[in-house]
Amino acid sequence: MSAGAGQVSGPLSRIVRDSHLKYLGLTLVLAWHYCLWFVPSAFPTTFLLDDRITFSWLIALAAAGVVPLALAGWLGRNRHLEARPSLVWPVSVMGSVATMTLSSAGMLAAAPWVAYAAAFVVGSCAGVLWVLWGERLACQKARFTLSRVAPTYGGFLLALVGITFVAPGWLAPAVVAALPLLSGLLLWAHTREFSHCPPRLLPLKASTQGNHTMVTVTVISFVAAYVCYYTVAIVPWDALAVVQDSFTLGIVIGAALILLFAVLQKVVRNPRSTFRVYPWLLLLIVIACVLFLADDRLDAAAFLLAVAISSMFEILLTMYMGVLTQRGYAPPAAAFALSGSAIRLGICAGNGTALVYERVPGWHDVLVRPTFVVLVAVVAGLLITMVRQEYAIEELTRSPQAESELAAIVNSVAEEFRLSEREREIMALVSQGYTASVVAEKLVISPYTVNTHIQHIYGKLGIHKRSELIGYLRRST
Numbered sequence: 001m002s003a004g005a006g007q008v009s010g011p012l013s014r015i016v017r018d019s020h021l022k023y024l025g026l027t028l029v030l031a032w033h034y035c036l037w038f039v040p041s042a043f044p045t046t047f048l049l050d051d052r053i054t055f056s057w058l059i060a061l062a063a064a065g066v067v068p069l070a071l072a073g074w075l076g077r078n079r080h081l082e083a084r085p086s087l088v089w090p091v092s093v094m095g096s097v098a099t100m101t102l103s104s105a106g107m108l109a110a111a112p113w114v115a116y117a118a119a120f121v122v123g124s125c126a127g128v129l130w131v132l133w134g135e136r137l138a139c140q141k142a143r144f145t146l147s148r149v150a151p152t153y154g155g156f157l158l159a160l161v162g163i164t165f166v167a168p169g170w171l172a173p174a175v176v177a178a179l180p181l182l183s184g185l186l187l188w189a190h191t192r193e194f195s196h197c198p199p200r201l202l203p204l205k206a207s208t209q210g211n212h213t214m215v216t217v218t219v220i221s222f223v224a225a226y227v228c229y230y231t232v233a234i235v236p237w238d239a240l241a242v243v244q245d246s247f248t249l250g251i252v253i254g255a256a257l258i259l260l261f262a263v264l265q266k267v268v269r270n271p272r273s274t275f276r277v278y279p280w281l282l283l284l285i286v287i288a289c290v291l292f293l294a295d296d297r298l299d300a301a302a303f304l305l306a307v308a309i310s311s312m313f314e315i316l317l318t319m320y321m322g323v324l325t326q327r328g329y330a331p332p333a334a335a336f337a338l339s340g341s342a343i344r345l346g347i348c349a350g351n352g353t354a355l356v357y358e359r360v361p362g363w364h365d366v367l368v369r370p371t372f373v374v375l376v377a378v379v380a381g382l383l384i385t386m387v388r389q390e391y392a393i394e395e396l397t398r399s400p401q402a403e404s405e406l407a408a409i410v411n412s413v414a415e416e417f418r419l420s421e422r423e424r425e426i427m428a429l430v431s432q433g434y435t436a437s438v439v440a441e442k443l444v445i446s447p448y449t450v451n452t453h454i455q456h457i458y459g460k461l462g463i464h465k466r467s468e469l470i471g472y473l474r475r476s477t
Helices: 011-017 021-038 051-075 085-103 113-139 146-166 171-193 208-234 243-268 271-294 296-326 332-359 363-395 403-416 421-431 436-443 447-461 466-474
Strands: none
Touching (some): 011 171, 021 051, 021 085, 021 243, 021 296, 051 113, 085 113, 113 296, 146 243, 208 271, 208 332, 243 296, 332 363
C-alpha cells in the first residue's frame, strides 16, 4: 500500500476495495459509450441515426481504438501509465465537456466540425481511461472472473441505460456527461488506496504461447465485431419497430445475457466454462447473418442478436485480457489496449462498410448479400480455429499443473535473469512448495546456503518474499 493509502474513506474506499465493485470504474467507461451512442435521449435535438451522429460515432470509435494502441506502443513492455491526478482529472473533465458539447452545440451548429471534434475527444479520452483502468486493476490484482465482473457490469449498465433512457430533456446528456467524471473519481480513489505495482511479466520465451493466443483471440474478436455491426448497420430501418429504441434494447439484451451467463455458471459450478463460450458466440453471429439472409421478417431479430453478441464479446475479451495480465503474459496497457481496440475498430470497420454500400449507387443491391455469404464463411472458419484453440485459450487462465509446464517457466526465468545453475535448482524446488530445510536436504547443502541463494534470487528478480516468488512462477494471482 502506498504512503498515502487509507486517506480515502467512506463509500469510495469500500467501492475500490470491494471484490465486485472494484470493476465499477471500468463499467462506467463502457456505460459512457453505450448511454451516449445507443440511448436516443442522449441527443435531445437530433435523430439518433442522423448523418452527423453517425459520422461522429465512427470518429469516436476510431479514436477509442487507435489511441490505446498508440499508448501501448509508446509505453512498450517495461513502462506503465500511472493514474496521476494531473492526467486523470484533465482526461475525465475533457471527456465530460466533449460529451455535452457533442450532444448540444455539436448538433446545433451549422457546420458539423464541432460535433466531429467533440467526438474525437470523447473517443480519445475513453481510450486513455480504459488503459488507466487496466493498469489500476492490474495493480490491485483484480480477479477477472465472471462471478465478480458480471454483477457489476450487467447490473450497473442496465441501471445507467435505464436512467438515461427515461431522463427528460437535457438531463439525459447531463447524466451521460457525468459518467467519465465518476470514473475519474474512482480512479483517483484507487491511486489513494493502492500503490502503483503492476504484475511481474513472464520472460519473453515463457510468454510466447500466451502472446500467440492473445493475438488469435484479438483477431477473432475484431472480425466478430466487424460482422456484428455490418449486420446492425445494413438492416433497413423499416424492419425495426421503433428504430432508435432498438439500439437500447440490443444493449439491454447483451447486459441481461451476461448476468444470465453468470447465474448459469454458478448453478453448474464449472469455473472453467467462462471462455468456452467463445465458439458459441461465433455460432450465434452466424445465426444472425443467416436470419438476415433467410427472410426480411427476421431482420429485427438479426439486428438485436448482433448488438447483444458484440457487447458480450467486449466484456469477455476484457476479462480474458485481464486474466492474462495477472498471469504475467503481457503489460496491462498492451492487453487492455488490444481488448478495447479490437472491438471498437471492428465496429467502426463493419459499420463503415455498410455505410459505403448504402451511399454508393448500386452497391447495396449488388454487394450486400454476397458480402454476408463471405462473412458467414469467414466466421465459420474462425469458429473452427476457435474450437481448435479452445484448450490453449483456457489453459493460459490457470496456474501450471504439469511439472513440465512449471519447469519450462523456471528455466525461462533463470535464463532471463541470469541465475546460476544452483539458483535455478533452488528456485525450481521452492516453486514446488518445498521449504528451505527440505531444499537443503535434497541438494545436500546447508539451510544457510539455501537461504543465501534464495536472497540472491529475490534480488535478481526484484521479489521480496517467498509467496511472491511462488505466485510469479506458478502464474497464480
